[in-house]
Amino acid sequence: MSVIKPALEHPNLITHLLGANNYCWIYYRNGDKKLLAKPISYLQDELPGFIRTHKSVLINPIYARTLTAPPRQKMAGEIQLESGLTFPVSRRRWNEVAGALDHRLAPDGDKVSSAVSFVASPAKATPSESVSQKTILLITDDLPCLSPVARVIARGWPQYQLQTFEQSNHLPDHLASVSAEELPTVILLDARTTTVERLQTLQRLKGNPYLCRLPVILFVAPTDTLVSDGYKRQANSVISLQDDHLTFVQTIERVCRFWLQTASLPTLTKQVLTNP
Template identity: 80%
Template sequence: MSVIKPALEHPNLITHLLGANNYCWIYYRNGDKKLLAKPISYLQDELPGFIRTHKSVLINPIYARTLTAPPRQKMAGEIQLESGLIFPVSRRRWNEVAEALDHRLAADAEKASAAVTFTISSTKKAPSENVSKQSILLVTDDPSCEPIVTKMMSQRWPQYRLQIAEQSNQLPDHLAGISAEELPTLILLDARTTTVERLQTLQRLKRDPYLCRIPVILFVTPADTLISDGYKRQANSVISLQDGQLSFVQTIERVCRFWLQTASLPSLPKPSLTNK
């Protein structure tokens, strides 16, 4: 115990643990690592805040960056740490891991809401363009799609201004604090990689009495659990997509064609003081 106790004394400095039979490697944020003669199950009990993503992998959730759903049934998902390392998430542990990270992100969002400013990039406007033009908000961490989507939107729906954001943690707080005229007409949430964050954002948007009327379209990888999770959190539509820039842009075009040309969109009430 004299070796194990000091190794676990500062759990916030540990990024992950990898088990190998009755031994376990502990990896630290500064690059150091230690080998302990204990199985990973023992160390999981000693580190209750850590998440077991696989039989041989234990993750410190504060270093988790993205969670990617299994691309198809009977395949594992993936979790990526801020260091860039990627580890598998077994199918039987997927729901448990997603829920644990969901709760962690919710707590982080509450702590950061007063300090973090949500930023949205906008397509360029001509000086004479009406500043009150209605907008479409696309949330995606795939920057390569931005120029193609922007071009497509400007050609087919020039009356709408495209806004793009990479992160969505602060989106509900940002939208709750602006006027009804500034709210987006449609929100497109790309959850193909940053799954947990997008699902948490979707849930917060739909629970807000001021924002819940905005149609939210969720894009996910083809996985039954993700589709169910999206509708459970009241997405207006959940669309499963394989990776691919062209497929993503074409799907956005079809979505906009329906929501902007066929569907009747609700008018949004002005926020009450409690929404501010």
């Protein structure tokens, strides 16, 4: 008997789906998840009310909380769910996603969530709107790990918001343009698979007098060369890991425990950062 139909029997209970080659993870509101041997494109056809925000991300719109426009041209936007989990919105899908969310209709049947606070605007946020709670910035293309990492952060450090991106080459320019209050508390830079781009980003961050004091934790594949390359580019910590989701999530929890609870961090102000 196929497991596809039972898994999709109550779509209102599904928050999002993450594709991984010819497989797809289904995430439910109660925290459960299921792995199906079907590509995300197949499940998109089976869930016509869901919105494809990225080649590997399918969102249930009833759980959308905010939609943030790309901060600059050629950059991805971002969608945040009511759980606090964020996902990229690819440039070529932006207009489609924004239009779908702006004109969405309430689903038939029982409502799972009442009064979701939803924002969809192509305009840039005003300074007062852009200042938010403290953030942890995670750069990774390991999308299946995003949901468990978000739960770890929400459980252990609810005062922090997790922000995620797949690509990092835009980060130095973007972070250099924001106020000190908007900078992340710590940057988790996953270079286990996307190595060259991450190392270049690290070097640019540490070479910028406005950003160099930000703690950057670099995750690399377990080779001596990559560890040396990370420290050569002034990573605050370099952690070598196998490509394993569970170990990655557990390591992030330990990293956050040290940097958010034990380590002493500088008070970052624009004056201090621009005049080191």
